[in-house]
Amino acid sequence: xVHLLEFGGGLVQPGGSLRLSCAASGFTFSTCxxxxxRQAPGKGLEWVSGISxxxxxxxxADFVKGRFxxxxxxxxxxxxxxxxxxxxxxxxxxxxxxxVGGTIANFDYWGQGTLVTVxx
Amino acid sequence: xxxxxxxxxxxxxxxxxxxxxxxxASQSLSGWLAWxxxxxxxxxxxxxxxxxxxxxxxxxxxSGSGSGTEFxxxxxxxxxxxxxxxxxxxxxxxxxxxxxGTKVDIK
Numbered sequence: 001x002v003h004l005l006e007f008g009g010g011l012v013q014p015g016g017s018l019r020l021s022c023a024a025s026g027f028t029f030s031t032c033x034x035x036x037x038r039q040a041p042g043k044g045l046e047w048v049s050g051i052s053x054x055x056x057x058x059x060x061a062d063f064v065k066g067r068f069x070x071x072x073x074x075x076x077x078x079x080x081x082x083x084x085x086x087x088x089x090x091x092x093x094x095x096x097x098x099x100v101g102g103t104i105a106n107f108d109y110w111g112q113g114t115l116v117t118v119x120x
Numbered sequence: 121x122x123x124x125x126x127x128x129x130x131x132x133x134x135x136x137x138x139x140x141x142x143x144x145a146s147q148s149l150s151g152w153l154a155w156x157x158x159x160x161x162x163x164x165x166x167x168x169x170x171x172x173x174x175x176x177x178x179x180x181x182x183s184g185s186g187s188g189t190e191f192x193x194x195x196x197x198x199x200x201x202x203x204x205x206x207x208x209x210x211x212x213x214x215x216x217x218x219x220x221g222t223k224v225d226i227k
Contacts, residue, residue, distance in 0.1 A: 035216070045156075045164065045207055047216040061215045062121075095163055105211050106154035108175070110163035 002026040002109045004096045009114030016086050016118070022079040022096030022111055030054070030074040033099040035107065036081045038092040048094070049081065050103050057103055086118045122146050122210050126219035132227040139195040141222045143208035148188045152212040155184055155193045158221075159204045167206075168193065198224070 008020040035050035049060045049070040058070050069082040093115050097107035123146040133139050151171045156164040166175045168184035181196045208219040
């Protein structure tokens with residue numbers, strides 16, 4: 001059974017940093033592209049960033065503008081999102097997702113999400 | 121960027137009703153469209169991909185259709201478990217984008 005467990009969220013001040021992690025199990029992690037998708041309180045879904053199975057290819061939403069870095073450690077079956085220079089508008093639940101096929105794909109499995117709150 | 125527009129934003133319906141949600145894309149998707157269901161406080165769940173393929177385990181009362189720029193999600197007979205918010209998502213090109221969502225609530 002596929003399982004995605006995110007952690008690392010929390011309360012951070014504007015301008016601060018966090019590293020989100022996602023522990024994956026139940027599938028061959030190294031062969032699957034992964035993404036982070038976020039959802040601000042009471043709002044819709046917004047794709048943030050994606051990475052290929054090998055980690056060689058990464059993609060980002062325009063609003064990331066160099067502030068976020070996606071990475072993975074296939075030896076640990078773990079996906080990461082390093083976020084810097086956080087703004088109030090980055091407040092959201094961040095979901096780790098498994099992608100179907102390549103890096104331009106839909107998401108067949110989602111974690112339960114980790115909440116990032118940016119506030120002073 | 122491809123803009124995804126869902127309508128309606130809210131839909132009130134009764135158990136047993138046939139429900140249709142529309143998703144329009146700002147350019148052709150060649151069928152690269154998915155639909156998700158999300159319940160309050162939960163992660164989204166994949167329902168349909170490539171516009172009309174039902175994800176394993178999803179009830180057959182859900183169906184998807186469309187091509188090009190216009191797509192629909194239909195629930196043939198609404199069940200109590202179906203009251204939720206539904207999102208479409210394009211995966212034709214980056215950035216991957218979602219529609220704004222359609223909330224289906226009890227009439």
